Amino acid sequence: MKMDAPLLRFENVAFRYPETSQDVLQGLTLEVPQGQVTAILGPNGAGKTTLLRLAYGRYLPRRGRVWLEGRLLAEYSRQEIGRIVALVPQREANPFAYSLLEYVLLGRAPYLLPLQMPAASDVTIAWEALERVGLHHLARRSVQALSGGEYQLLLVARALAQQPRLLLLDEPTSHLDLANKKHLIECLRSLLAEGVTILMTSHEPEVVAALAQQVVLMRDGQVLHSGPLETLWNAETLSATYNVPLRVWEFDGHRLVTWE
């Protein structure tokens, strides 16, 4: 596969949820380049999370096509997708007191046959994933003892145990304190260095500016603008996306966005 071919491509995709009558995505076209961080921004209800759901085949488009690594996503089996694409959901509830290691091991499911159990090699991979997000010292603890931020990192670890080439993150930093935010950004950067492609949604401009090379600005189920961060990160474009006057600041190498 060529390096410059997009890993994921949405081609004129329209989608509505079953039993609803309004399109959430309306003829959306989008390319996620390989080996980069692409961030989706836009107001609540713009269709960001829906877009992620279509990216791992949870739903199929009503119209248009989704391509993954040059092949139609609809032609993949679920297990195949699970080995290429991993999802870190915005939040996740589970009432049972798994240990962190047991929970991360669930990420090995796409590699196991229906009745197969994870083996020592899977444990090694799960342990490495925990180490990457810095939770390995808690491996035997219960997931219920984790703080909100640690839990988010745990979900990232489970996604890493899938050894994905495309990582989908739905507002990954929304529950994190400043230290954990920095930690996660560094962790994602190191994945990037290994060639993992990242597609994330975010409501936090400073996180996007620190991490993303590509930006997609969405509104009402459509892409307003997409392209390199440098060309889109200005007050005009962002203000138009959120429909509120915004200012962009550059300060000591950080890019900040504030209200007018």
Added chain:
Amino acid sequence: MSVVPRAHPLDLTAHVSTWLESRVRARQRLFWMGVLLVAVMGISVFLGRYPQLGLMSPTQMLEDPLAQRLILNLRLPRLLAAMLVGMSLAVAGLVLQMVFSNPLVEPGFLGVSQAAAFGAALSIILFGGMAWRVQVSAILFGMGGLALSYLLARRVRYGGWVLRLLLSGIAVSAFFAAGVGLIKYLADPLRQLPEITFWLLGGLSSVTWKPLLSALPLMMIGLLVLFLMRWRLNLLALEDEVAFSLGVAVHRERLLALLAAVMVTAASISIGGLIGWVGLLVPQLARRLSGADARYTLPTALLLGGTFGVVCDDLARILSAGEIPLGVLTSILGAVGFLILMTRPTIKV
């Protein structure tokens, strides 16, 4: 600044080996629970009210032909039934808790128990309580209760899939409970009503080889399927989105697990009547002992459930000259055990 070499590979092997050790410990624990079950079964064979209250001496068993017949034709099938019913209800409870991602669910959800009870009561007033007819009717109605809950859930326009199933299950249960009430009202108070009441209270006193053997295949198949799926159950407890992203065919696999769980539940109800609380208490206890991972929790629940069933049935047999209904005993012990678990300082459901 000196660069500290990371003890990475060493660290990993060390970790994997501690993981392997924890697996060995889990297996040892299971082994001892198995030993406990066998021991309880062994003692229970000699335990009873013949020739007098207490343990029968082995010499008597060898010499007294009546004792031999008693053990072979009555006690043995009853013990096996108690074990299998306990195992089935415990495992079914665990599976339902995982599929619904709710530690407070038990096999009676989804309308299964009430529908099976209705089927049994109906058969008692229509056919006068012939054992195999009651049994078949209970199984058919139990499965029908699930099917009805499932079909209704597809039409409910509120909440996610799991909540829909629970809601329609509650409605179906109420519907069949009303039906049971009506049948009790219509039943002949001298002949049929006592039989229905006894059946609703649960008990194994009428179990012989024949009903046991007819329920056995369903239980064995269901339990085997669930045992083989045990690690996979963890994935079914995840939220739809996440399970899907891990390559799990969420709806299909959940349905398979539910079908197996309902099959063993209906088979249990068909030989023992309504026996509550086992399916709620034992999985809770199993999680305390073996953690949340169903790979170990399920075998734990299986062995503990079997032991619990046999012990409860022993008590039902020997505590009083007349039988105490098994369902009453499991409810008392279950409720007390549940309260003890829930008031212990480590909340780990």
